Amino acid sequence: MAKPKFTKDIIKLADVNATIEHLVAKLKDDVAKQLRRRGGIVGISGGIDSSVTLALTVKALGAKNVVGVMLPEKDSSDDSKAFALELASKYGVEVVEENISGALDGFGCYSRRDEAVKRVIPEFNPLVDKMKIGIPQEFLNTNLPPVFYVTVIFADGSEKSERLPMNEYLQIVAASNFKQRSRMSMLYYHAEAKHYAVIGTPNKHEVQQGFFVKYGDGGADVMPIGNLYKTQVYELARHIGVPQNIIDRIPTTDTYTAEQTQEEFFYQMPFEMMDLLWYGWENNYSPAEVAVALQKEVDEVEKVFKNFERKKKTTEYLRMPPIHNY
Secondary structure, three states, rough: OOOOOOOOOOOOOOOOHHHHHHHHHHHHHHHHHHHHOOOOEEEOOHHHHHHHHHHHHHHHOHHEEEEEEOOOOOOOOHHHHHHHHHHHHHHEEEEEEEHHHHHHHHOOOOHHHHHHHHHHHHOOOOOOOOEEEEEOHHHHHHHOOOOOOEEEOOOOOOEEEEEOOOOHHHHHHHOOOOHHHHHHHHHHHHHHHHEEEOOOOHHHHHHHHHHOOOOOOOOOOOOOOOOHHHHHHHHHHHHHOOHHHHHHHHOEEOOOOOOHHHHHHHHHHOOOHHHHHHHHHHHHOOOHHHHHHHHHOOOHHHHHHHHHHHHHHHHHHHOOOOOOOO
């Protein structure tokens, strides 16, 4: 059967309500029959992915069988809690708040991270300055592997960015990953205490491009939106009743002390464009056909496709189960 012509509408859901009903039925079956659990635990951050996941879980299992767990720490945005509470109220679920700052202090999350930042920008003072790391967008249009930079926003509003050496990059990421792994541990505490399942919130791009922490936000019993593009998640959100201010909220990493979008940190392009390019790449459309539909240069599409291939290959270990030796 011939592939459909590549267009800007190729990944729009043909029937959003039917998609919702399918996901709900599958989730209900997964939790009750495969996992043999009597409810679901969802980590809620006020973001679009966790909001849609909560909404689907409530439809599948009933509000009385769902708990929304807020997992703030000292770097979290205050907006996240407000949005999460609004979401939980909308769907009538029990809410639990677990501040994980103490656990992160115990792991040395903040001190290990800040130590690495200060080796690159010695004048960084974590008590008053803010920091973030990210990939400059211009690396997307090259055939070179992405290079991360650290940016410090000083108390007086001035900024300084420096390229991260490999050792410092690895230390910052390893320290920051304590956050996702601590959240996962807390979600499983509540799940096991109630004989519930942990319902994961990653979308297709997070899973396939490796924008998750192994045994952190990648740790879950079921991921109902794990095969959905980001724009499809937004389509579901508009139909399933997610509050509009959550839909309008710009997706952030909510990981570092300085504000940062997911696009700035990792993806390097808007979701609307990335979804279409990824669909074209993974479904073996030619760069020329995709370029015509998206009004881009062919070499630009080719470079993005190579970038996708590199990300998929270098993050494959994140998606691998443990290797068993017999």
